[in-house]
Amino acid sequence: MKKAGFTQAWLPILLLVPQLSIILIFFYWPAAQAVQSSFYLQDPFGFGSTFVGADNYTDLLGNAEYKRIAWFTVIFTVSVTFLSLSLALLLAVKADKVIRGAKGYRTLLMWVYAVAPPVAGFIGLIMFNQSWGPITRTFAALGHDLKIGVNYWDTAGAMIAVSVWKQIPVNFIFFLSGLQSIPRSVREAALIDNRSASSRFWGVTFPLLAPTGFFLLIINITYALFDTFGVIDTLVKGEPGNNPMTLVYKVYVDGFRGNDLGGSSAQSVILMVLVLALTVFQFRMVERRIHYT
């Protein structure tokens, strides 16, 4: 910590106590319980339990379905991240360019930020309704029989579409203010060097946006991994069936729906490790970036 600080000993501790106690009671205590129960198979009501060592983990890693879900999670995360970032960037670049109605566009493009994931999923259910959903009808007119809940990849597409729809506003806001903070002098210099708009964008603007882009990358990955839970749950109507699902949804399905405490705890621990790695990675990158800016 490079801030020249105060030296009182008791005050910082007092300031940290609320945060630390809440985290210890409501984060580390449950997390420790999850780690512990991942080594047991226990009756959900708490009557019987058997210590099974690492069986819960080996069962998972040997399960073909779990691997398939892990794969889908990767595909889903990459698609949601890529699509929501690139579409938001496109809209931000355009919104930055136009003069007329800039504020109106900005407002109308960002309000979806406030929509709750289950509500977004509910809207998706209506749009993709098998009998009269507007999107289903559009696809039918184009010659594709869209079948949400039947066809694996159709359902995956709907999940991705709704998740992207919900995420575009955040990315849009970040990109737009990233663009607007590029100094006028840089833009003018670029204008003299490069005649073509696209080479100006890729040669000058895009690299300048890279830090924002990196920060957003992490935000979007965590969003796709965790916050899409409500979207997925609503879209599959609580029935996993042969629908695609993500790792977090699988934790919910086995633990919350199926009461397999040991198995779902092991899945939670795997996710915790994954997220921990992501956090460390993010910190190292963010810290480094702060040195540069």
Added chain:
Amino acid sequence: MSDMTNPPRRRLRLGTIMDHAILIIGVLVMVLPLVMLVQMSSIPDTEIIKTGPSLHFGDQLDDNFEKAMFGATGFSGENAGTRMLMNSLILGIGFAVGKIVIGMMAAYAIVYFRLRFATLAFWVIFTTLLLPLEVRILPSYEVVQNLGMVNTYHGLIIPLIASATATFFFRQFFRSVPEELVEAARIDGAGPVRFFIDILVPLSQTMIAAMFIIMFVFGWNQYLWPTMITTEEGMFTLVRGIKQIVQVLEGNRVPEFGRANLLAIIAVVPPVLIVVFFQSWFVKGLTESDK
């Protein structure tokens, strides 16, 4: 901005039209679903299940609003829309305020004090940053039960606060505050408490406002946790209430699409209004926090 004047006029026209076209498509994609929700809550349920959304607006809007807002579905009659609206507000505001107060205090301690266990405290706090409640929900529920906090507002709010997002943002912000300020304050003889209250808090106003909006929306939109933790109908939140009605869409009677849609609209409107009205703070806070 500046490149609007230089290129030849004809190309500029075409380009501008394209820009607007793309933006308009974007806006339509974002806005039309809500218009559709409004349309669907204006026609009778029996019509919706047959035809779905259309361009025709009916006259059921008042009726559905009345049902969604004041009609209670539960046994106690305590989960009318108004009550759920209040609970959602309490959750959103309580969560936002709690998180900001606790986060600012912790961030202040971490940035401005020489702490013996600073690195340890830092990691203890920031490990919680990305791991959502969903993956540890069952043990969390048990903890809350053990503390007798089920069906209380603090049981609803405090466990959600147990992650360090706000702390992280305030830490980033405090680190960008010029160091000269602390030195000046020290020369003036101001102690850490006065420095915090008189200088740092006013300096953070925009940041606080932005955090408030972000956290309010986050708290308002919670679903799984309120479902677990509230068993009394008087404690239901709007997002949880929607699920209750959506579930009926799969049930065996005429699904109450109108009511569900309208409840969805009610659930969406307050956070949207906050985001739209305070967008300049919100945008500024969001984007400054990552510096």
Added chain:
Amino acid sequence: MKKLTLASAALTALWTGAAFAETEITWWHAMGGDLGETVNQIAADFNASQDEYKITPVFKGSYEETLTAGIAAFRAGEQPNIMQVFDAGAATVIGAKGATVPVQDLLTENGVDFDINDYISGVRYFYADADGKMIGMPFNSSSPIMYYNVDALAAAGVTAPKTWEEFQTVTAPALKEAGYTALSQSHLPWIFTENFMSRHNLPFATNDNGYTGTDTKILVNNDAIKAHFTAVTEWQDQGYFEWFGTGWGDNQTPFEEGKVAIWLGSSGSFGGLANKDLGFEFSADYLPYWEAVTEAPTQTFIGGAALFAMAGKSDAENKATAAFFEYMTKPETQYFWHQETGYVPITEAAYDLAKADGHYDRSPAAEVGIKQLSLPAGDYTKGYRMGFYVQIRDVMNREYGRILTGETSVEDAFNAIEKEANELLARFAKTQG
């Protein structure tokens, strides 16, 4: 004047006195929407019928959410008095001895007459233990039955099929000719697996369908059911059958829209269909069976859910719970529930009341479910008991979905179901250790 105030004071005292003496109990259930309102009605009527007890029903979400919330609450000592648990969760809640008070014990200990033979035969043993003691009180009991569009069948010149052989050779081709998709169904594990077993009296699992032990193996990988699914895929190819997804309503909607002529669904859906103003006449009949498998088809399992009295409550509260169960099983209450929802009445007396009242003369299709549950029983028709059954159903749904979208073969799918289900059963056995 003075007399009057005195009288009213006495009345007030009496009233508040009564209010204080009331024993309050809670009931967590999974009945949303209109069903939930019927539940609330029953609770309110019970509260009004006496002044010793007060029951409060609470909607806790889906069946799975209700069970999980109940379990979490039990672990923390905050459980409700009554919890509704669905068929697939039966093994979990019955396996945890000490989590519930068997209803049979609860009732007899609190001086309520109990005779298991008062209950209609199809519901007696599904929520009972291996010795035939009733553990959970059947509540919303339903069975899968065959609904059909009367107009469509008339247009095609056929009657409702009794057997699957009749369906595939006579009914389905004629319906296709008349422009209909012949068949859809709403729950593949429930209708085409569990009740396929009971309708044909086939063993579903070792250990007497899982009742007598936890080292159970599933017997789902058999030739009869594989032949059935092979036939289903052929029907799908021929345009006789269509599958609209795992969601219940997705498969019911095309029937309501008049695109599908025959729909296999819950007898509990009757009330809903009758309310929907479908634009065609519908009726119902028994679930068809394969003549090639059996000449003597048997009764089906009950689906739906049961009410369990949670352990760890005071005697006074248990007494209140017993009183509520007594009220629940009264013929009048059962008949009200049956009429409102379409779920079957669980006692013979309630069934008789419905008959005497002419309910089935007014809507004959409402009787199909209970008649099917009263068909002759077989060795394997009382129920099944398998742990982690929610996940086993998830595996079935997944593999069936893959069969019907051409991602896997019938043979591979059943191998996968058998393997994964047995792994889950073995894991469950360890949780009981």
